[in-house]
Amino acid sequence: MTTRLEEFTAARPRLLGLAYRLLGEASEAEDVLQDAYLRWERSVEVAVPEAWLTKVVTNLCLNRLTSARARRESYVGEWLPEPVVTGGGALGPLETAEQRDSLSFGVLVLLERLTPPERAAFVLREAFGHSHREIAEILEIGEARARQLYRRAREHVDEPRRRFTATPQRAREIVERFVAAAGDGDLAGLERLLAEDVVSWADGGGKAAAARNPVTGRVKVARLFVGLARHPRAAGARFAVAWVNEQPAVLAWDGPALSAVIVPEFDGDRVVALRTVTNPDKLAYAAAHLS
DSSP: OOOHHHHHHHHHHHHHHHHHHHHSOHHHHHHHHHHHHHHHHHOOOOSOHHHHHHHHHHHHHHHHHHHHHHHHHTOSSOOOOOOOBOOTTTTSOOOSHHHHHTTSHHHHHHHTTSOHHHHHHHHHHHTTOOOHHHHHHHHTSOHHHHHHHHHHHHHHHHTTOOOOOSOHHHHHHHHHHHHHHHHHTOHHHHHHHEEEEEEEEEEOTTTSOOOSSOEESHHHHHHHHHHHHHSGGGTTOEEEEEEETTEEEEEEEETTEEEEEEEEEEETTEEEEEEEEOOHHHHHHHHHTTO
C-alpha cells in the first residue's frame, strides 16, 4: 500500500512547479510545500489526493501573495523572480510550450501585474491544463468567474509579451556569443546581438551592486555589459551558460560563490531583454541546486 509520504513525494515536483509560478520565489514555494505536507498528514481520507493537494497549495500561495505584494512595493530597486535551474523534472512536467513559457522570467515578471486570483487562474490553466470548472472548484468561485479571471489574465500577459522564437540551440549560441563579446570588450559584436530597443533590468535588493533603474537601447546596454566585464571585481570571475527557468542563461561565479544570474529574452536572433539577479538571497536556491 502506498504511504502518505510516498503519495506526496510523487506529487511534489508538480506542486513545487505550481507554487513557484504563483509566487516567483523558489524558497517561498518550498515553505508552502512544507505547510501543505503538514496539512496532508493531518487530513482524513482524501478521495482524489492530487486535486486536494493542488487546492491546498494554491490557497496557501494566494495567502502569501498578499503579504508578498506589500514587501515588493518597498523592495530596493527592481524586483525580479528568484532564478531556478531547470532540468531533471524538479518543477514538474515541461512538455508543452505553455508549461515552459509560464516558467520564463518574462512571463513571471508580467504575472506580477495580476491580482492573486487572476494569477492562479492563469497558472492553473496555462501550465497545468485545468478546466475552468476545476479552477472554479480550486478557488471556490463560480465557473463564469473563473473564466473571467483567466480572460483578464491573458489580456494583461499577452498584450506586452514577445514570444520566444529562437530555437533552444540557437538561443544558447547567442548567449555564448554574448559572454564572449562582453569578455573580449567587443562592443560592436555585442551590439549586433541586441535589439535596438533592448532593456536591461537588475535586481540587487540593496544587498549587491545593481543598477536601480532599467537601461534602455542597444548602445547603452552593450556599454553596460562591457563595462561590467572590465570592472576589477570581474577580474577573477568565471562564467558559464546553464538552463535557468527553461532558458539559456549566464551564471557568474566569484570564487566558489554564485554572484549573478543573467537571463536573456529573445525575439528571433536578437536579445530584447536582459534580467540580472545579484541579490545573494535570491541566488542561494540556484547555487544549492548547482553544487
